[in-house]
């Protein structure tokens with residue numbers, strides 16, 4: 492895997508969401524118990540799958556089909572301690588791709604249910620439908636769908652193929668990453684990349700190329716990764732968002748990470764993958 496949650500591996504089988512169709516038939520059904528971003532596990536290592544009739548009371552969510560098995564989640568306020576709950580942030584990098592695919596789907600929707608119990612139009616308490624994939628207001632009839640907040644994350648390079656990295660004010664000395672920010676309404680993704688880089692470090696960006704995306708449901712982000720070509724090199728840092736920013740050559744990244752003078756994001760992140768893809772060689776270590 493290139494980074495966590497990189498590929499959807501289950502068939503979401505949306506046609507089975509209506510009228511609890513997913514519960515009918517004789518296919519095996521495996522259930523995940525989930526509370527917010529916490530998932531029931533076996534010893535904190537893999538997801539604990541239970542049978543339909545063993546599941547605690549809660550809101551049902553049908554996830555889909557993988558290898559002729561149907562997968563669902565039951566959402567509870569809090570996963571009981573005896574089911575060994577672990578946050579998907581911790582669990583994600585260590586579980587297999589199939590389980591990560593199911594878990595990231597479940598956590599994204601569970602987080603949305605937790606914070607969208609009321610109708611945004613009239614304030615009434617809404618009811619889940621479509622096997623957990625929509626909430627309907629019984630008073631005004633509005634359908635509310637799970638939200639995803641797009642964020643751009645970009646590796647900017649200059650004419651000498653140096654990479655532009657920044658350090659956030661809350662990070663320790665030496666920790667750097669690619670720049671990132673949320674997409675605003677009415678804005679294309681390319682323009683969001685150019686605006687964020689201009690705001691944060693005062694660099695003008697020309698060509699922007701899409702590289703890949705990573706769902707990050709903590710609570711509802713979709714990280715959209717890009718490479719961008721800088722048209723200028725003089726950095727002016729916006730001190731509110733970035734404490735420090737600079738250009739790095741490949742040799743500097745190789746030597747400084749080996750010497751632990753430069754700490755880059757962990758392998759789980761699309762940020763690290765963008766950096767690795769640009770660098771092409773060995774990058775040492777990661778931040779803790």
Ligand SMILES: [Zn+2]
Nearest residue numbers: 610613628631
């Ligand atoms: Zn309403």
